Amino acid sequence: MFHVHRPITAALTIVFLLLFSLPARAVEVTEVTSPGGIKAWLVEEPSIPIVSMNVAWRGGASLDPADKAGLAYLVSSTMDEGAGELDSKAFQERLSDLAIQLGFDASKDSFSGSLKTLSENTDEAFRLFGTAITDPRFDEEPVERIRGQILSSLDRKLSDPDSLAGRAWFELAFGDHPYAQPSEGKMDTMAAITREDLAAFARTRIGRDNMLIGVVGDITAEELGPLLDKTFSDLPAKAEIAAIPQTAPLSEAAVKIIPQDIPQSVVVFGGQGVKRDDPDYYAAYVLNYILGGGSFQSRLTEEIREKRGLVYSVYSYLYPMKAAGLQMGGFGTSNSSVKEALDLVEAELLRIRENGVTEEELAAAKTYLNGSFPLSLSSNDRIADILVAMQFSNLPIDYLNDRPNLINAVTQDDIKRVAQKLLDPDRLIVVVAGKPENLEEKGKGAEKN
Secondary structure (H helix, E strand, O other), rough: EEEEEEOHHHHHHHHHHHHHHHOOOOEEEEEOOOOOOOOOEEEEEOOOOOOEEEEEEEEEEOOHHHHHOHHHHHHHHHOOOEEEEEEEHHHHHHHHOOOOOEEEEEEOOOEEEEEEEHHHHHHHHOOOOOOOOHHHHOHHHHHHHHHHHHHHHHHOOOHHHHHHHHHHHHHHHHHOOOOOOOOOOHHHHHHHHHHHHHHHHHHHOOOOOOOOEEEEEEEHHHHHHHHHHHHHHHOOOOOOOOOOOOOOOOOEEEEEEEEEOOOEEEEEEEEEOOOOOOOOOOHHHHHHHHHHOOOHOOOOHHHHHHHOOOOOOOEEEEOOOOOOEEEEEEEEEEEHHHHHHHHHHHHHHHHHHOOOOOOHHHHHHHHHHHHHHHHHHHOOOHHHHHHHHHHHHOOOOHHHHHHHHHHOOOHHHHHHHHHHHOOOOOHHHEEEEOOOOOOOEEOHHHHOO
């Protein structure tokens, strides 16, 4: 028999009742362990005949060899192009005939798969998913077709200012660390990947020991347990993955300009943030909302857009990765306004660093962050994704119940302490794609030209 762990949380019950108008009954996040020992987190939702599953494997595109950067991305783009006895056309037709959505993706820290099916087709959908991950074909025709599409996209991005600025920022911030290489690879590295590389990835980097599963929908724990074994038991018990070295972004101010003959420059800025397991994560999360994460309620929007009309939008966000934590932001503005807008960003960082935030700002941030979160749980797919993200960050199964209290516990002193650590204009890393006026490169940004 498989074992089921069922923590029932009042707040989570309320969230799902509000979102899906379910009958007044308890909603449970369930940890299911299959007869073969495979674990998954499950939310049963029988009122809609749909089942969604998200799966993530620790270790993503940052593990790709530098000369084969983009390997994980190419695997994710071709893993559903034929598996087992079904070639690409037959596999895709089978998915289409049964209205099954199945796909894969690769980020810097994880390789992931998603599945969505009508509950009447659950067994076949899980079987197809299992075949895709355990016996992918990587036939020449679909691999070269998809590679060609990726190469065309990479070629377009060579002249896209948003892509140029984003990639250059990571190269500037992380130097020789694996985080500097783009997940999609580059033209030469994408072209160098062989079918044997794809097969080796599937054979060695997707295992049962680095796997996290979230399932939501019209399926019971008793039904899910055996399906987990049928779907995943043929994977290797252990994946062959190395640990990404812990790192931090460049610790000094730098400005890099990528000349582009365009009327409006794209600006990416950022620096040291926090990882997800940092005790200061929630203080940094609330701080970021006040700084630039709160759209029209943020200070950056007020100072740069509302008061001066320099930008259409300006934003900031936390980017916690497994080996580093970042706080990043960006905006677009006319070439003549880049320096003024950047000066205002730096002035706001300094103002919060020195004076903290007001009691009213803190209260408004908490109200929004707690009140808006249930809206992010708007579909089975999204909930399954969040269940996996919780496991990836080593959060407890009742985290959704604890989250409001963790945010409400943040104080003004916490905000100021974290601002002292994170908001330092003298360590701001800036990349500009465009023709900014009166702005000079400095630091590592200048050295690389």
